[in-house]
Amino acid sequence: MLTNLSIQNYALIDDMNVSFAEGFTTITGETGAGKSILLGGLSLVLGKRADLTSLKNQERKCIIEADFDVSKYSLKHFFANHDLDYENHTILRREILPSGKSRAFVNDSPVTLDVMKGLGERLVDVHSQHQTLRLTENDFQLKVVDALADNQDNLVGYRVHLSAYKKAANELEELLDFQANSNKEHDYNSFLLKELESANLKDGMQESLETEYEQLNNVEQIMEQLSLGHQLLNDEQMGILGKLADLKRAFQHLSDYGDNYKSLNERVQSIFIEMDDVAGELETLRDGVEANPNRLETINGQLQLLYDLQKKHQVGTVLELIAVRDQLSGKVDAVENIESKIREKEQELQQKTKEVETWAIKIRDARNAVIPKLKSTLQENLYALGMPSATFKIAINPSDSFKVNGKDDLVFLFSANKGSEYGELKKVASGGELSRIMLTIKAILAQYEQLPTMMFDEIDTGVSGEISNRMGEIMKEMGQTMQVFSITHLPQVASKGRQQFKVFKEEDVMGTTTQMKKLTQEERVRELAEMLGGKTLSESALAHAKQLLQ
Structure with a gap:
């Protein structure tokens, strides 16, 4: 107030x-x-x-x-x-x-x-x-x-269920809109997905393929360098291993003359062992290297596919291509499953409709019950x-x-x-x-x-x-x-x-x-008397004013 x-x-x-x-x-x-x-x-x-x-x-x-x-x-x-x-x-x-x-x-x-x-x-x-x-x-x-x-409680209950009904109706409309719009793109998305799936994308595959491609594409130079290394290590006259063997024997004699010579001998022995191991690995690698034009062509095709896909989808790595593939998979699955989702949402909306309808009927019944009373009260008061x-x-x-x-x-x-x-x-x-x-x-x-x-x-x-x-x-x-x-x-x-x-x-x-x-009470009497008879206050106006206040 x-x-x-x-x-x-x-x-x-x-x-x-x-x-x-x-x-x-x-x-x-x-x-x-x-x-x-x-x-x-x-x-x-x-x-x-x-x-x-x-x-x-x-x-x-x-x-x-x-x-x-x-x-x-x-x-x-x-x-x-x-x-x-x-x-x-x-x-x-x-x-x-x-x-x-x-x-x-x-x-x-x-x-x-x-x-x-x-x-x-x-x-x-x-x-x-x-x-x-x-x-x-x-x-x-x-x-x-x-x-x-x-009807206040009924209206509160009704509005709670009306909100749930509207939410379900909006979600159904969104699904139907999605279906209408996505059907236009579904075939294209399916094509893109199959294209990406056929590439058998895996993290790290691009680096592995590029390394193998470089090796096969340069096989002659690799063989030449491996052979040169093997020759430098194993040549009978000037080979590194032969000279290291002479050095090893010389230092073996020195090791008996003190700890400092012994330590130096151990280091020479270690170098000889390491170089001998390198010589063995060079020989294995040299024997394993061979030209393979068919494999080179296959790898080249796989890499070209990756490069083309990256260009098409405007990304720079296989990991990004995998993300695009997964996103397309989600879109394709959503469209293919939309019918079942729509049916589920339609059933939910039917249930929500029944619930809000129940509350609407409660409100209507209560309204109908009081209308006769409202009519009679209005008419009685207006009569007066x-x-x-x-x-x-x-x-x-x-x-x-x-x-x-x-x-x-x-x-x-x-x-x-x-x-x-x-x-x-x-x-x-x-x-x-x-x-x-x-x-x-x-x-x-x-x-x-x-x-x-x-x-x-x-x-x-x-x-x-x-x-x-x-x-x-x-x-x-x-x-x-x-x-x-x-x-x-x-x-x-x-x-x-x-x-x-x-x-x-x-x-x-x-x-x-x-x-x-x-x-004040006296002032009210005078005010009412003036309202009744004007500024000139008569006894009758004052009496009437007092009567009204009583």
Whole structure:
């Protein structure tokens, strides 16, 4: 509920600070006194866009603060979603700077205007004759029916299963799209896969083939160098092994003359053994080397295939070709298995459809059960509001598609007079009739759910006498369970308030300002008497005013 409103430097308001209580509050004042200015200031802190014309003094900033007790509104989730600190006592502040810039704050944390508007809609419902069009919207009408039907839990269950149904439907659509698009590429992908599979790709194969190719392609030079090495080692006259044998024998004699000679001898012996081993391996290699044109041609073909595949797939290694092959294999398998996946997803979607349909039927049954009560309550209340012949036709018809609030189409038709054709509210109801219908519906809703603070802006325009008295009674009854404001010109409505405020203008040498004050009991009597009979207060007007307050 709104506990305090502070407005500085806005329109004709210089500095205003007003505290409010729970229950039903009425706001009165002469035409032009500034009641709309008050409402305009409040709407800014609820997220309405502003401009520089809002500033009373163009050289100072405009500041509007609204304090709310939000403990009954279940808003912790909203605060968490927008990374705001939740406090039962929450302050919304709006600043409009002389530069034209606007800033918004919730509990001193900067927020966007959209966040402030979203929170404001949960805190205050401003209702005027111009806003009754919401009454003609199907979603709002269903919300009224669901409140009476206590459908909140059913709607939560329905939306959980609706989300699962939509997920399955989207996944099926993606599979079908994939199938339609991939069929065009499937043959080409299969061809590329077979081409890569026929290459028998293995990590390291390219290096191995390139090494073997170099050996076979240079076999004559290899044989020539091996033969030369063998000759250098084994030549009878000048061979290295012969000379090393002489050196070995010479050093064997020296080893007996000291450890240093012995160590040197061991090194010479080691060199001889190593070179003798090299000579043996050279001979083996030389005997094993032979020209093989057929093998060379085969290897050349394998390497050329690898090079061609790498060029085609724009990669540089066999490992990258293997990755391409595996990716193509996945695509080909996906297409070849898509039919079974589609069948599985279709079965899943059928199951999800049954589940969400079950919840939709629960919602529909609950709605149908309360429609007779809704019709009779509306008609009874409108009878008391001067619409004795008002009747409704309300029906729930199954829809062809799942909606966010069920699988129903609501027929909500109205007739104001006997013998008149039934029609949609927006087509057959006048502005005054819509206002009375909306007031009645809000009163019904107040019995079934926690509504935000309700601000009725002159919805009683055009009515008088007993009807206005009944409208005041309805708002007073609503005030038993919620905070309700009514800006009114009617004394019958104004007198029903638990507290009454007056908006008025003051003029001095500095100009004109709009003020607002809470009226005492005596001041209320005088205000109501003026509303009844004008500025000249008669005894009868004062007596009537006292009677209204009693």
